[in-house]
Structures are given as structure tokens and as C-alpha cells.
Amino acid sequence: xxxxxxxxxxxxxxxxxxxxxxxxxxxxxxxxxxxxxxxxxxxxxxxxxxxxxxxxxxxxxxxxxxxxxxxxxxxxxxxxxxxxxxxxxxxxxxxxxxxxxxxxxxxxxxxxxxxxxxxxxxxxxxxxxxxxxxxxxx
Amino acid sequence: xxxxxxxxxxxxxxxxxxxxxxxxxxxxxxxxxxxxxxxxxxxxxxxxxxxxxxxxxxxxxxxxxxxxxxxxxxxxxxxxxxxxxxxxxxxxxxxxxxxxxxxxxxxxxxxxxxxxxxxxxxxxxxxxxxxxxxxxxx
DNA sequence: TTTGTTGCAAATCATTTGCAAGTTC
DNA sequence: GAACTTGCAAATGATTTGCAACAAA
Numbered sequence: 001x002x003x004x005x006x007x008x009x010x011x012x013x014x015x016x017x018x019x020x021x022x023x024x025x026x027x028x029x030x031x032x033x034x035x036x037x038x039x040x041x042x043x044x045x046x047x048x049x050x051x052x053x054x055x056x057x058x059x060x061x062x063x064x065x066x067x068x069x070x071x072x073x074x075x076x077x078x079x080x081x082x083x084x085x086x087x088x089x090x091x092x093x094x095x096x097x098x099x100x101x102x103x104x105x106x107x108x109x110x111x112x113x114x115x116x117x118x119x120x121x122x123x124x125x126x127x128x129x130x131x132x133x134x135x136x137x138x
Numbered sequence: 139x140x141x142x143x144x145x146x147x148x149x150x151x152x153x154x155x156x157x158x159x160x161x162x163x164x165x166x167x168x169x170x171x172x173x174x175x176x177x178x179x180x181x182x183x184x185x186x187x188x189x190x191x192x193x194x195x196x197x198x199x200x201x202x203x204x205x206x207x208x209x210x211x212x213x214x215x216x217x218x219x220x221x222x223x224x225x226x227x228x229x230x231x232x233x234x235x236x237x238x239x240x241x242x243x244x245x246x247x248x249x250x251x252x253x254x255x256x257x258x259x260x261x262x263x264x265x266x267x268x269x270x271x272x273x274x275x276x
Numbered sequence: 277t278t279t280g281t282t283g284c285a286a287a288t289c290a291t292t293t294g295c296a297a298g299t300t301c
Numbered sequence: 302g303a304a305c306t307t308g309c310a311a312a313t314g315a316t317t318t319g320c321a322a323c324a325a326a
Contacts (some may be wrong), residue, residue: 017300017305038291050308055291057306071210072262075316076290089254098254105263108240112265116227116236120267124210125243127250129258155280155325176316188283193316195281213291214315 003030014064021049025057026066035070035078035097070097072126087125093134100127141168152202159187163195164204173208173216173235208235210264225263231272238265 001009007026011018028044029036042054058079061067070078070088074095089098105123113120130138139147145164149156166182167174180192196217199205208216208226212233227236243261251258268276 019299019306021307048308052292052309053307056293059292073209087250089250089256089258091256098256100250100254102246102249105243105246108243108263109265111240112225112227112238113267116238116265117270118227118229118236118265118267119273120227120265122267123263123265125246125261125263127247127254127256127258127261129251129256129260132255135257157281157325159282186283190284190317191282194318197317 003027006030010066014066016060016064021053022057024049025054026061029067029079029081033081035080037076037078039076041079073097087127089127089129091131091134092128093130093137096131098131141165144168148204152204154198154202159191160195162187163192164199167205167217167219171219173218175214175216177214179217211235225265227265227267229269229272230266231268231275234269236269 004023004027007023007030008018010026011022016022024045025041028041032041032044038051038054038058041058042049042051045054058067058069062069062079065082067079068082070080072088073090073092078097085104087100087102089100090096091098105125109120109123112118112123142161142165145161145168146156148164149160154160162183163179166179170179170182176189176192176196179196180187180189183192196205196207200207200217203220205217206220208218210226211228211230216235223242225238225240227238228234229236243263247258247261250256250261
């Protein structure tokens with residue numbers, strides 16, 4: 001299935017109206033497969049799509065758990081598809097984000113829920129440091 | 139040692155000039171011992187201290203690892219003293235943050251550093267869900 | 277007395293919103 | 302046709318900055 005079909009399918013699954021704007025935004029997130037800012041996504045889209053529309057839809061998508069909003073580090077949020085489980089390694093110098101695949105810490109999540117008396121449904125784990133290039137520069 | 143002395147000592151340790159503003163800001167963070175926004179800290183201070191001064195100093199303190207900046211969840215950052223190691227449990231409904239004491243995941247940090255080819259010096263772990271009260275309301 | 281810090285006001289920048297016109301179901 | 306989306310432009314709100322006066326070392 002290509003990115004366009006995948007985008008439409010996902011929109012249908014979560015019960016959102018299928019507009020050309022949404023299909024294009026989501027298709028790009030799927031195709032680019034990274035950690036993108038609203039600006040970066042907008043830049044790839046045909047110019048009839050407003051940045052405001054991008055922001056509004058990213059917000060909806062995130063609320064419906066279609067994408068994750070990553071708000072650590074730099075001043076603006078980054079977005080990624082929510083279909084794989086992984087953690088993040090972030091360079092404090094150049095802000096790049098690398099994915100880190102590792103078994104989910106479900107026992108820790110369970111312990112946190114017990115101790116804090118929360119109903120926990122997800123967790124994130126971020127590592128901060130210097131990437132290889134920035135390491136060399138210092 | 140009281141909060142005021144502790145604040146002065148910490149400032150000296152990291153080699154910052156000791157101004158009344160800094161002592162008061164840091165003293166309040168120590169005394170209030172929570173997860174505070176710049177606004178909340180500012181509100182507790184005598185009125186001759188500007189919000190801009192609070193922001194600027196929080197930024198310095200965070201860069202020098204005296205405090206942690208927590209930028210997840212809500213629109214504005216929260217700050218906490220950086221002297222204890224713990225993780226966070228966040229309520230997605232009311233935004234409250236609870237601390238969760240748990241042994242640090244050093245082996246995972248090591249694995250992440252190896253895999254990503256980063257020099258990692260710290261990590262954070264956040265659990266998202268609903269606190270007891272918000273759980274009831276739903 | 278040199279260098280860093282503050283207050284003030286204005287600027288910035290990411291993100292959100294109101295509303296009328298256009299679309300989807 | 303009813304309910305939802307969009308574009309546009311303006312608003313918002315957190316955070317930062319320039320600069321002259323002031324304070325710490």
C-alpha cells in the first residue's frame with residue numbers, strides 16, 4: 001500500500017473526514033518517516049494548504065493517537081507517526097533525534113501506575129547527550 | 139542549612155554572581171520543592187523582580203544543571219531542583235506531575251549510547267495517564 | 277573599574293482562533 | 302442540508318532581547 005492509500009485508510013479508521021489537506025499532510029508524515037516540525041511538513045505541501053491547517057490537523061491527529069507530538073528540547077514540537085514503539089536519543093548540541101529500539105519497560109510502567117495511583121497508558125524515555133559529530137567538535 | 143543559605147552555596151558552587159534576585163529565585167525553588175512555572179515562581183517573589191529576570195535566570199540555572207526544565211505536556215515549561223533522581227508521572231487531563239522514585243535505568247542508558255553512537259549523560263522517563271481524581275470524573 | 281546583571285519595553289516566534297466561504301458525508 | 306473544514310488575518314501567550322542604568326567582584 002502506498003503512502004496515500006495508507007493515509008486515507010488511517011483517516012477512515014479514526015473516523016475523520018477525508019479532505020485533500022489531511023490526506024496530503026498525513027501522506028507526507030508517512031513518506032518522510034522522521035521527526036518533523038509543522039514548518040517542515042508545511043514546506044513539502046502544495047501552497048494552497050495553510051500552516052494553520054497543518055497545525056490544526058497535527059493537533060487532531062495527535063489527540064487521536066495517529067501521531068506523537070515530541071515537545072522536548074527545541075522550541076517547537078516535532079511530530080512522528082505513532083505506529084512503532086521506540087525511545088529517543090537527542091543531541092543537546094544540534095537537536096537531532098535518533099530512534100532507539102528497545103523492549104518496552106512495561107514492568108516499570110506498572111510500578112509507576114501503582115505508586116502514583118495513576119491509570120498510565122503510555123510512557124516515553126529520552127536520552128540526552130551529544131551525537132557523534134558534535135562529540136568530535138568539542 | 140536553610141533555603142537561603144543553600145541557594146547562596148549553590149550559586150557559589152557554579153560560579154555565578156550572587157545577586158538578591160538570584161538568591162530569591164533559587165531559594166523559592168528550593169523552598170517550594172515542586173514543579174513550577176516561571177509565572178508561579180515570579181508570583182512568590184517581591185515585585186521588584188521582573189518576569190524577564192526570572193526567565194533569564196531559570197535558563198542559566200538549567201544550563202548549569204542546577205535545575206531541570208520540564209517541557210512536556212502543557213504549553214509552558216516547569217522547573218524543579220536537579221538534586222534528586224526520579225521519574226515523572228503526568229496527568230493528561232489536569233497536567234499535574236507526580237514524582238516516581240525508581241532505580242535509574244543505567245543499563246538502558248548504556249545500550250542507547252552504544253546503539254545510537256551518542257555520548258549520553260542523562261535520561262528522562264515520563265509516564266502519561268490519568269490521576270486518581272481525573273480517573274473518577276471520566 | 278571591569279564585567280556581569282537588571283528592569284523596562286518592545287520584539288519574537290510557535291501556535292491558536294474567529295469567522296465567512298467552501299466541502300464532505 | 303447539516304456538520305465539519307479551510308483559508309485568512311489577527312490574536313495569543315510564552316519566552317527572549319536590546320539597551321541604558323546599576324551592582325558585584
